Structures are given as structure tokens and as C-alpha cells.
Amino acid sequence: MYDVIIIGGGPAGATAALYTARGHLSTLVLDKAPNTGALALTHKIANYPGVAEELSGKELLDRIRGQARSFGAEFKQTTITAVDLEGESKLVFTADGMFEAKAVIVATGSKGRNRMLPGEEKLLGRGVSTCATCDGAFFEGKEIAVIGDSEEALDEVLALNKLVSKIHFVVPRNELQGAEALPPLDKTELYFRTRPLEIVGEHHVEGLRVKAPNGEEQQLQVDGVFVFLSGSKPGTDFLQDQVPLDENGFMILDESMQSPVPGVFGAGEVRRSPVKQAVVAAADGAIAAMAVDKFIHRRAQLIPQYK
Numbered sequence: 001m002y003d004v005i006i007i008g009g010g011p012a013g014a015t016a017a018l019y020t021a022r023g024h025l026s027t028l029v030l031d032k033a034p035n036t037g038a039l040a041l042t043h044k045i046a047n048y049p050g051v052a053e054e055l056s057g058k059e060l061l062d063r064i065r066g067q068a069r070s071f072g073a074e075f076k077q078t079t080i081t082a083v084d085l086e087g088e089s090k091l092v093f094t095a096d097g098m099f100e101a102k103a104v105i106v107a108t109g110s111k112g113r114n115r116m117l118p119g120e121e122k123l124l125g126r127g128v129s130t131c132a133t134c135d136g137a138f139f140e141g142k143e144i145a146v147i148g149d150s151e152e153a154l155d156e157v158l159a160l161n162k163l164v165s166k167i168h169f170v171v172p173r174n175e176l177q178g179a180e181a182l183p184p185l186d187k188t189e190l191y192f193r194t195r196p197l198e199i200v201g202e203h204h205v206e207g208l209r210v211k212a213p214n215g216e217e218q219q220l221q222v223d224g225v226f227v228f229l230s231g232s233k234p235g236t237d238f239l240q241d242q243v244p245l246d247e248n249g250f251m252i253l254d255e256s257m258q259s260p261v262p263g264v265f266g267a268g269e270v271r272r273s274p275v276k277q278a279v280v281a282a283a284d285g286a287i288a289a290m291a292v293d294k295f296i297h298r299r300a301q302l303i304p305q306y307k
Helices: 011-022 057-070 132-139 151-160 278-296
Strands: 002-007 027-031 074-077 080-084 090-094 097-106 143-147 166-171 188-192 195-200 207-211 217-220 224-227 264-266
Touching: 002 011, 002 090, 002 278, 011 027, 011 057, 011 278, 027 097, 057 074, 057 278, 097 278, 132 151, 132 224, 143 151, 151 166, 166 207, 264 278
Parallel strands: 002 027, 002 097, 027 074, 097 264, 143 166, 143 224, 166 188
Antiparallel strands: 080 090, 090 097, 195 207, 207 217
16 A cells, blocks of 8 residues: 555656655556656757757756655656546556555646657657647747647747747648638748648758648758647547546546545646646646645645745
């Protein structure tokens, strides 16, 4: 019997483990693929508070996990097959057996699209990005492409428009969803009804091959490609209707990351948030951890860890 099982070992889960273990709660982190999450695949990070040097997402995660282990947290790589969260004891069934805890934190992040563009996975973190706030500064003064047809994609273009020399905005449909009117985009060329075919490059992005509405193909010579295509969903399918979710699969959580099910908490991209950043996920994990401490010890309020 553990005090808490954390499902997912990304920035939210690993930070939660750091806090729960430091708070003397027996902690088990279950993660099916520790090195394939969004942060782990990020090639370079330069905006994480307190980390002045540039480092990879994997290096940052290894630091957080190492801190959590130093306080006694256990990490196990395995696949979740089922959960039973409705009783006082929470049961998590895996390919390596069943684990039991007093509380569970779900920090499984989000799932990518079913089909990625050719070259997208290989060059992720090497010119391919899904976050303008995270990576825009690396492309200052350079020519890039943005792929997407949502309001989110337009917001990212507006942010990147201040940094880069030119944006090729590839919109697969004939309009931008949720955008009533296009604001002035002085550095941006729009390509409506244009299909992205392949992200080109061996060790870094060298171009984007697209197909125009008339069927003609061309290669856009760009240094980076930002992808904002629909399909990223929270990884909550395994909860099997035991925890309330909204219409898009996000956990319904209060300000302390608690779900309506006693003893079940969430953190990171399993909750609806306007900003997807490692530092935000880490903050979620810290809040969830302190909420677990409150739940297990039946305290009236959260007690933050200051030293």
C-alpha cells in the first residue's frame, strides 16, 4: 500500500512525486514511456525558471526525477491496463501486477494526432515545434512555416510574427476556425486550402513540402515548422468513466487539482488550461501533491513546503 500513485512521469507527475516524497508520503510513479513525452522530446529549453543554461527536455526531466528519487519516490516503467478508483483504496492494474494506494494523481499528459506528417517525428525538437512560446525565440530573424486552421494556430502566428523574418501560414481548410477577422500580418503569407505533405531535412528542418489547391507541389524553404493541427487530446481514456471528464476528455478539477472522486487528483495537460508549458505542468504537480497531503492527513487546508 502506497500513500500515492502518480500515473505519468512528465513535468507534472515528476514534480508531484518530488513534493509528495519530500512530504514523507510513500510515492510510486508509473510511466509507460518516460522518454517519449512532449517535454522529453524537446531538443532545447531556455526559458525554465532558475535554469540559466540551455538543456534538453530530457535533461530537465532527469533532474526533476532525480530530485524525487533522492527523497524516496519510486519510478516504474509499465503499462496501465485498468484502474479501480471508486473505493477508499485506489487500485491500479498494470502489465507488471496490481498496485494499491490511498490516493492517485493522474498526470498522463496529452496524446498526439493519430497520423503525423512524414519527417515530423524525426525532426521534433530540431526545427519542428508545437509551442511558439517555448521555441519562438530560437527562430528570431529566420523564415518559418506554421501549419494549422484553428484560432490557436492564429494566436501562435501573432506571437511568432514579432520574432521571425517571414511566416508561411499553411491553412489546410478554406478558413481559420474561430477567427472572425484576420488581423494585420505584415510578415505572413497565407496559403489556404493547402495540404502539408512532408517536413524535409536530415538532421534539422530544411523545408516544408506542400500541395496547392490546383494540385501543384512546392517546397517552402524554411528553418522551422510549427504544427498546430487538431488531434491532441488528454490521455484519460484509461479512466473508464470512473472520473468525471468534460466533452473533450479533460478531467474536471477544482483549484486544488482535486476531482469530484475523493482521493483522485489531476495535473498537467489532463486538465483544461489555456497555456501548455512545462513550468505550468510542474506547478500543477506541486499543487496536486499538497492537495494529496491534505487529503491523506485529513487536514483542513493545504500546507505548502517552504524548506
